[in-house]
Amino acid sequence: MxxxxxxxxxRRRGVLGSAVAAALVLTGCGAEVERDAGAGRVTVDRCGEPVxxxxxxxxxxxxxxxxxxxxxxxxxxxxxxxxxxxxxxxxxxxxxxxxxxxxxxxxxxxxxxxxxxxxxxxxxxxxxxxxxxxxxxxxxxxxxxxxxxxxxxxxxxxxxxxxxxxxxxxxxxxxxxxxxxxxxxxxxxxxxxxxxxxxxVQAVRAGAPKGRPVPVFLYDSGTDQPFTAGRQVPPNDIIATAGGRNIFDGLDKRWAQVTWEAVAKAGPEVIIILDYGDRPADKKIGFLKSSPHTRELPAVKRNNFFVLDYNEGISGPRTIDGLEKFSRYLRSLER
The missing domain is CATH 3.40.50.1980 (Nitrogenase molybdenum iron protein domain)
Structure with missing residues (x-):
């Protein structure tokens, strides 16, 4: 990212419709949704707040x-x-x-x-x-x-x-x-x-490699310090569902800056490159191959890089496209 x-x-706008307006209450996704036929409004949760x-x-x-x-x-x-x-x-x-x-x-x-x-x-x-x-x-x-x-x-x-x-x-x-x-x-x-x-998602989960989850590092950006994915963003679910383990799944954050020392200690066997902006994925890979912080990592030595499109790494339906692609990539690796 x-x-x-x-x-x-x-936030609650205007006033309620006529007192005789019929209201139908539906539940889904843990949120209560109220239909106010008189006012033409529905009430839906927005980050825990009914709106x-x-x-x-x-x-x-x-x-x-x-x-x-x-x-x-x-x-x-x-x-x-x-x-x-x-x-x-x-x-x-x-x-x-x-x-x-x-x-x-x-x-x-x-x-x-x-x-x-x-x-x-x-x-x-x-x-x-x-x-x-x-x-x-x-x-x-x-x-x-x-x-x-x-x-x-x-x-x-x-x-x-x-x-x-x-x-x-x-x-x-x-x-x-x-x-x-x-x-x-x-x-x-x-x-x-x-x-x-x-x-x-269930099909990917059912076909995921068995045994020890492969340790995976997502590289977003950064040279002095890397920017990566914690457990509160889609790449964490992509990695886990496909049969891997985000090496920073212990970070109760969305996107976060970490240290190269922490990356090296975790020994990732696969690196996901988040592809966006004016620094193409191949430039990021080139940096990881040349940097003394990362060139000896198992993933780098084995050339185990997977490129994830930006829109497959943020919340949206293309996340599931990214999941399926990464799943195929993991299954293709010699374990």
Whole structure:
């Protein structure tokens, strides 16, 4: 995850509808969802906080994970546009490239309040510290005051102050799809998508190599000190489900800076390279092969490198594509 991405809806608005309005209470993903027929709103949890949503028609998505979640649910007509920082891979490489082409590219900068106000957005989908940011002045609370709804990725709620929500990264993906399905009133579609993803995950788990999990290091960036994945982000679930062990799964964090000494001590036999930005994967591999900190690592000596696309490493449906690819790679290795 880039440092940019690491840094990478409306709170209850209006009043309740008529007292005679019928309310249907549904449960799913551990969240209570209330339909208020009179007001045309649904109540869905946002990082542990119940929030009432009207049906969005001009959604702004930040980064590929947000847009992909909307597109996989068939919600292109509800998306006004997207914000995609230049470090992200081109949208033309996405399985939903044709859907990206139907909506507006609003900016290649970081998400900010001015962009979403100018777009007349009625919903912003992003992660906490990845899109939403106190430092940049765009938070759910700020948008609430502007009458703009917001949806935060459940995986990022781990860092969100005040209303923390904590589930494993894959469960967070399923949760987001189900919650978005409720917000956009496409629950059957969301249920089908989630069921399909779960079946793919289960197939990988069933076919994972038996025996000792291979130790795996994810290399995001950094030369003086490496930036890597803790246990609260999708690569940790990718590695574990495929039959490996993230050497930093003991870090109760999302993305974190560690030391080369800690990497060397763990002796990774496989290195995942997170591919994004202006430093291609082959440059990162070249650094690891030449650095005195890493050139003697088992993974480096055996040339055991796996390249994970940025959008397969952040919360979104492409995470499961990355899981399947990494699973095939692990099974191909001579153990």
């Amino acid at each position: 880039s440092m940019t991405s690491f840094l990478h809806p409306a 009432r949503y009207t049906l969005p028609k001009r959604t702004v998505a930040y980064e590929g994970g947000s847009a992909d979640k909307l597109f996989v649910l068939g919600l292109t007509d509800h998306v006004h546009g997207y914000v995609m920082p230049p470090a992200n891979p081109p949208v033309t490489e996405s399985p939903w490239a044709s859907e990206y082409a139907k909506v507006k590219m609003l900016s290649d900068d970081l998400l900010n309040k001015e962009i979403v106000v100018a777009a007349k957005a009625d919903l912003v989908v992003a992660g906490w510290n990845s899109g939403f940011s106190d430092q940049r002045g765009i938070t759910p609370q700020i948008l609430d005051k502007l009458g703009i709804q917001s949806f935060m990725h459940t995986e990022s709620c781990f860092n969100y102050p005040g209303h923390p929500e904590r589930v494993t990264p894959f469960e967070a993906l399923y949760t987001d799809l189900e919650r978005l399905g409720k917000i956009f009133r496409v629950e059957p579609k969301a249920a089908g998508v989630v069921d399909g993803l779960k079946k793919r």
